[in-house]
Amino acid sequence: MKRLYVGVDLGGTNVRSGLVDEDGTVLSRDTRKTLARESAEAPVKQIVDSITESVRAGGSSFSEIRGIGIGSPGPLDARKGKILRAGNLPHWINFPLTDIIKERVDVDTYLQNDANMFAFGEWWMGAGRGIDDFFVLTLGTGIGGGAVCGGKLLTGFNDNACEFGHTSIDYNGAQCWCGQKGCIELYSSATGIVRITLEELANEHIETSLSEYRTNPEGFNSHVLFKAAEAGDTFALSMFDKAGYLLGLALLNAHNLLNFKRVAIGGGLARSGELIFEPARRAFRDRGFQSFIHEVEIVPAEKPDDAAMLGAVRLVMEKEAGS
Amino acid sequence: MKRLYVGVDLGGTNVRSGLVDEDGTVLSRDTRKTLARESAEAPVKQIVDSITESVRAGGSSFSEIRGIGIGSPGPLDARKGKILRAGNLPHWINFPLTDIIKERVDVDTYLQNDANMFAFGEWWMGAGRGIDDFFVLTLGTGIGGGAVCGGKLLTGFNDNACEFGHTSIDYNGAQCWCGQKGCIELYSSATGIVRITLEELANEHIETSLSEYRTNPEGFNSHVLFKAAEAGDTFALSMFDKAGYLLGLALLNAHNLLNFKRVAIGGGLARSGELIFEPARRAFRDRGFQSFIHEVEIVPAEKPDDAAMLGAVRLVMEKEAGS
Numbered sequence: 332m333k334r335l336y337v338g339v340d341l342g343g344t345n346v347r348s349g350l351v352d353e354d355g356t357v358l359s360r361d362t363r364k365t366l367a368r369e370s371a372e373a374p375v376k377q378i379v380d381s382i383t384e385s386v387r388a389g390g391s392s393f394s395e396i397r398g399i400g401i402g403s404p405g406p407l408d409a410r411k412g413k414i415l416r417a418g419n420l421p422h423w424i425n426f427p428l429t430d431i432i433k434e435r436v437d438v439d440t441y442l443q444n445d446a447n448m449f450a451f452g453e454w455w456m457g458a459g460r461g462i463d464d465f466f467v468l469t470l471g472t473g474i475g476g477g478a479v480c481g482g483k484l485l486t487g488f489n490d491n492a493c494e495f496g497h498t499s500i501d502y503n504g505a506q507c508w509c510g511q512k513g514c515i516e517l518y519s520s521a522t523g524i525v526r527i528t529l530e531e532l533a534n535e536h537i538e539t540s541l542s543e544y545r546t547n548p549e550g551f552n553s554h555v556l557f558k559a560a561e562a563g564d565t566f567a568l569s570m571f572d573k574a575g576y577l578l579g580l581a582l583l584n585a586h587n588l589l590n591f592k593r594v595a596i597g598g599g600l601a602r603s604g605e606l607i608f609e610p611a612r613r614a615f616r617d618r619g620f621q622s623f624i625h626e627v628e629i630v631p632a633e634k635p636d637d638a639a640m641l642g643a644v645r646l647v648m649e650k651e652a653g654s
Numbered sequence: 655m656k657r658l659y660v661g662v663d664l665g666g667t668n669v670r671s672g673l674v675d676e677d678g679t680v681l682s683r684d685t686r687k688t689l690a691r692e693s694a695e696a697p698v699k700q701i702v703d704s705i706t707e708s709v710r711a712g713g714s715s716f717s718e719i720r721g722i723g724i725g726s727p728g729p730l731d732a733r734k735g736k737i738l739r740a741g742n743l744p745h746w747i748n749f750p751l752t753d754i755i756k757e758r759v760d761v762d763t764y765l766q767n768d769a770n771m772f773a774f775g776e777w778w779m780g781a782g783r784g785i786d787d788f789f790v791l792t793l794g795t796g797i798g799g800g801a802v803c804g805g806k807l808l809t810g811f812n813d814n815a816c817e818f819g820h821t822s823i824d825y826n827g828a829q830c831w832c833g834q835k836g837c838i839e840l841y842s843s844a845t846g847i848v849r850i851t852l853e854e855l856a857n858e859h860i861e862t863s864l865s866e867y868r869t870n871p872e873g874f875n876s877h878v879l880f881k882a883a884e885a886g887d888t889f890a891l892s893m894f895d896k897a898g899y900l901l902g903l904a905l906l907n908a909h910n911l912l913n914f915k916r917v918a919i920g921g922g923l924a925r926s927g928e929l930i931f932e933p934a935r936r937a938f939r940d941r942g943f944q945s946f947i948h949e950v951e952i953v954p955a956e957k958p959d960d961a962a963m964l965g966a967v968r969l970v971m972e973k974e975a976g977s
Contacts (some may be wrong), residue, residue: 406945415945464811476911478809485803487913488787489946492803494910496945502823502903510941511906580825583834587817588799588911590810618833620820622729622738623812 335391336647337382338452338640339401340445343367343419346374348381349637350389350396353643355456357637359389371422379435379536397651398441399432400643405542409490412442443646444490449597449632450477451484451642457633458595466591467632468495468582469598470607474516474523477642478589484646485589496520498581505521512550515581519574519607521600524654528556528570539566544565556602571606577608579614586627596634659970660705660761661963662724663768666690666742669697671704672960673712673719674967678779680960682712694745694916702758720974722755722763723966725771735765764784765977766969767813772920772955773800774807774965780956781918789914790955791818791905792921793930797839797846800965801912807969808912819843821904838904842897842930844876844923851879851893862889880926894929901930902937902952909942909950920955927954 334353339346346365350358361384366373378401386393393427404417412429414420430442435485443451450459450467459465463482476495478485485492496516497509504513505526517523531537532545540559544551559567582594600607612629619627657676662669669688673681684707689696693717701724709716727740735752736824737743752763766774773782775792782788786805799818800810808815819839820832821975827836840846854860863882867874882890905917923930935952942950954960 462811478911479816480803480808481806483804483806485912487803488785488915489913489949491943491946492911492913494913494943497910498907499823499903500825502900509943510947511903511910512941577825580822580834584821584907585911587820587834588801588815588908589808590812590815590817592811618835620814620817620832623814624833626812 332395335389335395336397336543336644337385337399337595338642338644339378339382340401340448340466340639340643341365341374341401341403342445343404343417346377346381346549347636347640348385349640350385350391351641353648355641355644357641359385361385361388365420367420367422369516371426374420374423375431375435378432382436387574393436393438396438398647398649399436399438400448401428401432401440401442401547401643402445402639402643403428403442405444406491407442407444409441409443412440414442439647441643441646441650443486443643444477446475447477447484447486447493448492448639448646449475450479450493451645452638453595453597453632453634453642454479454652455645456641457638458630459593462593464543464589464591466585466594468594468596470520470596470600471524471598472520474520475598476585478591480589484649495581495585498584498586500577515578519578519581522598524556524570524574525551527573531566533568537566539563541567553600557606560603560606568606571603572610575607575610576614579611580618582611582629583615583619591627593628593630595630595632597635597638601631601635635651658712658718659720659967660708660722661967662701662705662722663721663771663966664688664697664724664726665768666727666740668702669704670959670963671701671708672963673708673714674964676971678829678948678964678967682708684708684711688743689907690743690745692861694749697743697746698754698758699719705759706867710977716759716761719761721970722750722759722761723771723968723970724751724763724765724769725966726751726765726964728767729814730767731766732764732766734765737765737844750920762970764966764970766966769798770800770807770809770813770816771965771969772798772962773802773816773962774968775921775963776918776955776957776965777802777962778968780961781953782916787914787917789908789912790916791917791919793843793901793919793923794921795843795845797843798921799908801914803912807972808937818904818908821907823900823904823907838901842901844906845899847876847879847893847923848874850896851890854889854893860889863887864890876923880929883926887939891929894926895933898930898933899937902934903941905934905952906938906942914950916951916953918953918955919960920958924954924958944968
C-alpha cells in the first residue's frame with residue numbers, strides 16, 4: 332500500500348488539487364474556480380471541496396491521507412501556515428490557512444510559495460529529476476522562480492527566496508513596484524515584453540504589421556506579438572529576441588550565485604518556445620564563464636500543469652521525514 | 655578529549671594554518687609565504703611545513719588529527735580535491751592537491767573554494783553564528799562571496815556557487831573579464847573603486863585633493879582614496895558612497911534570490927567601515943522589499959583572519975558526519 336498525499340495549487344483564478352502517491356503518481360485531479368473575490372470563506376470552501384473530490388475520485392478517504400501540501404501565491408509565512416497578503420486573494424490578510432484546512436478535514440496541512448512548489452515538483456518528477464542543483468522560472472504576467480540547491484528546496488530566512496523576477500539587470504532602468512529599478516520582470520514577463528514593444532513602436536520609422544497599435548495600444552498583448560513573430564514580422568521577432576536575451580542575462584546573474592546545472596522555464600510565455608529559449612541560451616554562451624557555462628542547460632518545464640501540486644506533496648513528504 | 659582538525663587558508667601570498675578543536679577553538683596558528691611562483695613543489699612544502707608546525711605548536715601529532723581542510727582560490731574541483739587553474743598559483747594546473755597532502759602526512763584532506771570557506775567559518779564561529787541563511791562577501795582586489803542556506807554550505811553543481819563579484823548591475827556596463835558586463839567587481843572592489851574614481855577625475859571641473867592623479871594615476875590606489883575621504887575630501891567621499899551604494903544594489907539582487915537574514919563583509923576594503931557600510935545599507939532600505947528588508951542586517955565580518963581556516967575545519971567535520 333503506497334502512502335497517499337494531497338497537493339493543492341492555489342491560484343487567484345483556479346484551485347487545482349490532486350491525490351498523489353509517494354512515487355509521484357497523480358491518481359486523480361480536480362480543478363475549480365477559486366472565487367477569491369467573493370469572501371474569505373469562498374476560496375476555503377473551494378479548496379475543501381476540491382481536495383474532497385480528489386480524494387473521493389482517487390478511491391481513498393481522508394483517514395488514509397498522510398498530509399496536504401498547498402502552493403500559494405505570497406507573501407506568506409510558511410512556518411505559521413499563514414497567507415500574509417496575496418494580491419489576488421484580497422480577503423485573506425494574515426489568514427491562518429493551514430489551521431483552517433486541518434480543522435475541516437483533520438489532516439496535517441503545509442504551505443509554501445507557489446513558485447517554490449513548482450520548482451520542487453519539476454525537480455521531483457519533471458525537468459529536474461536527478462539534478463541536485465536546479466532552478467525554475469515561470470514566465471507569466473510576472474516572473475517567479477524557485478531553486479533546489481544540493482537536493483534541498485531553497486526557502487531563505489522568511490520563505491521569500493528566489494524572487495527571480497526582481498533580479499535587476501540595470502540599476503538605472505525602469506522603476507519596478509518592488510523598489511528596485513531594471514528588474515527582469517519589466518522586460519521579459521508577458522507584461523514586460525508588451526511594455527518594451529510599445530516603447531519601441533513609438534519610433535515611427537519601424538516597419539511592422541503591428542503599426543496599428545502605435546497610437547492605440549488597446550487590444551495589444553503578448554499573444555498578438557507572438558502571432559506577428561510567428562508570421563515572420565521582423566520587428567516582433569526582435570522583441571522576443573530582446574526579451575529572451577535579457578532573460579538569459581538575468582539567469583546568468585542567478586547562475587553565478589546558485590551554480591545550478593539546469594534551469595527549466597514554465598509559464599504561459601514559455602510556450603513561445605525557441606523565440607525565448609534561443610536568445611536566452613545565446614546570452615548564456617556570450618557572457619557566461621566559458622570554462623563551464625556550456626554544461627548548464629536551459630530547458631522547458633516538463634510538468635507545467637502538475638508541478639506545483641506535486642511539489643506541495645513532496646513538501647509534505649520532507650516534513651514527514653523531519654528535514 | 656576533543657576532536658582535533660587542521661584548517662588551511664591558502665592564498666597566493668601567504669599560507670595560514672591552524673590546529674582547531676571540534677568547538678572551533680584555535681589552539682595554534684602558523685603563517686608563512688606561499689612561494690607560489692617558485693615551482694609546483696614549493697607551495698606544497700610550505701603547506702606541509704605550516705600544518706606540521708601548527709600540529710606541533712598545538713601539542714598534538716598527526717595521528718590525532720581527524721582531517722585537514724583547505725580553502726583555496728579556484729577554480730577548483732572540490733570533489734576530486736584538484737586545483738584546476740588558479741591565477742596566483744601558476745604551476746598548479748589540474749593539480750591533485752588533497753592526494754598529495756594526504757600522501758605526505760597520512761591524514762584525510764578536503765578542499766573547497768576560499769570564499770566559501772570564509773563564509774562557512776564566519777557562519778560557524780563569527781558573524782553568522784545561529785543564522786541559518788547567511789551570506790558573506792569579501793571586498794579585496796576582487797569580490798568573492800559565500801553562502802549558507804538553511805544551515806548548509808551552498809556549493810552548486812561544480813563548486814562555483816557565489817561568484818558574487820560577477821553579479822551584473824548594468825547589462826550595458828563596462829566589460830568584465832568573466833564575459834558579463836557591469837559586474838559589481840568593476841565598481842566596488844579595491845580595483846573597481848580606483849577605476850571609477852580615475853574615470854570621474856577626468857572631469858576637470860571636480861575639485862579634490864586628488865587632482866594630481868588626474869594626469870598621472872601612478873601611485874593612486876584605494877588606500878590613497880581612503881586617506882582623502884578620511885580627511886573630508888568631498889569627491890573622495892562621493893566615490894566611496896557610489897561604490898558602497900552599488901554594492902548594496904548588487905547585494906539586493908543576491909538577497910532577492912537567497913533571502914539571507916544577515917550578510918557579513920570582509921576583505922581589505924571592508925576596513926573602510928561606514929564609508930562602505932552606510933551607503934550599502936541605504937541602498938537596501940531604498941530599493942528592497944519594504945515589508946521585510948529592515949530585518950536584514952549588513953555587518954562586518956568578525957573573524958577576518960581565521961574564518962577561512964575555521965570554515966575548512968568545519969568542512970571536514972561535515973564530511974565526517976556524512977553530510
